[in-house]
Amino acid sequence: MTPSRSKVEKKVACGDCNLNRICIPHGMKPDEVEFIGAAVKRNRTIQKGEIIYRAGETFTGIFAMKSGTAKLVHTDELGNETIIAILLPGELLGFDGISSGRYLCSLVALESSSYCELGTNELDLLHQKLPNLHQILLQRTGDQFNQSIYRIAQSQRSADVRLATFLLELAERYRLRGFSPELIHLSLTRQEMGNHLGLALETISRILGRFESATFIKVEKKFIHILDADGLRRIGS
């Protein structure tokens, strides 16, 4: 599984991208989005298991998922891997490289995916045209921090709560991206879900079974139908 940085295809401009409400351009004026669009390298494509960047590599810029999903993986000194985050279309990646100039984690595609790149050179050029770009980047980075605070807090709760919350969170993030919040596509294996939530894969399987018995969800191969979101929410209280 050799990683490959695939060919660049110029396609939909940022202004026309259906993800521009949640991607970097969010909150920008049309002419500002134009600048961003000119700087972005669009639609790089990768296959399942290939990497967008690897831990330890020099920071080359910020990325945005365009289609597909990816996992942000941290590997400790003993080789233990932890899935820190799941990235959906429109979400930004690469912030783990901001601090030291080297990426702390690796970013691995969970399925065939495409993404856009805002390279460091392009970012530098953009700063001249968009004085508030720094402010935007700062806020996005702060948002990554806040999300991880939320995750740390979640990690204290029981297995049921963590899984229920995870499903609801995925549904909500899909909803914000214009996908159905009732039918969520799991690009993760039970193994990966367990790793992400700090649970054994068998535990994931059992809890999903219990949720299904309680008719909160319906599991169908790689899809989960959310039948009773309020039921799932009640688990957390």
Add this chain to the structure above:
Amino acid sequence: MTPSRSKVEKKVACGDCNLNRICIPHGMKPDEVEFIGAAVKRNRTIQKGEIIYRAGETFTGIFAMKSGTAKLVHTDELGNETIIAILLPGELLGFDGISSGRYLCSLVALESSSYCELGTNELDLLHQKLPNLHQILLQRTGDQFNQSIYRIAQSQRSADVRLATFLLELAERYRLRGFSPELIHLSLTRQEMGNHLGLALETISRILGRFESATFIKVEKKFIHILDADGLRRIGS
């Protein structure tokens, strides 16, 4: 226990502060430190249990611990509190307010402490004098994110490993600040340590007892002597 924002005392300038190697000024030229020093409100003091900021308050700026320790506490919708981080002298706080303009967590003093403040107004003024301030803030924010990634990864490991790693990490952070890395002062209760590490307070007590039996450490009231750091490290492998 009413929170109070205590009086401002102008004291040691940033250039003379013994923490300037690890605080905001780290890596700056003397004249740049001068600018920072002029903008910082120094040596606000608070007592144990008082707050520096409260979750939900409008972002008023970045702070730096000058002496003492504090805890960054997240409270979820059910009122569950989670200690996200422990802050030591020279460490920066307030990054949980960068994203939304409101602090996500509360910052509570663990003992009598003092801190410096870089308010939003001062930050804005500074930007004109220090064009690279944005870059520095961005890196510091990214660093907070990276630290929380590290914490998420730790949260997957066993109780022994988490506690051993926590002690070693505290020792190292104290060492970087010029304190003895062998004798660490615990401003936290067992309860708070447990909360921070996702363990029951009894578990903390028992593991510390075990570490003491193995002569890795010596517990003496609120102090922990690290007798065998390598022994503690071996627990993690």
Add this chain to the structure above:
DNA sequence: CGGTAATTTGACTCTTCTCAAGAGGCGTGG
């Protein structure tokens, strides 16, 4: 269609939690 990977399910184990009781420490006020 065969082989491999992923999932489910059961039985059992183990880590950690909870509950409970007692000891120790610290500050306050007499």
Add this chain to the structure above:
DNA sequence: CCACGCCTCTTGAGAAGAGTCAAATTACCG
């Protein structure tokens, strides 16, 4: 300076949640 009360810490016993191991079933890929 001592006594009291409160908070923190320790220690034990039992319970529970989640992990591990194992085997059978199902899904997926070429």
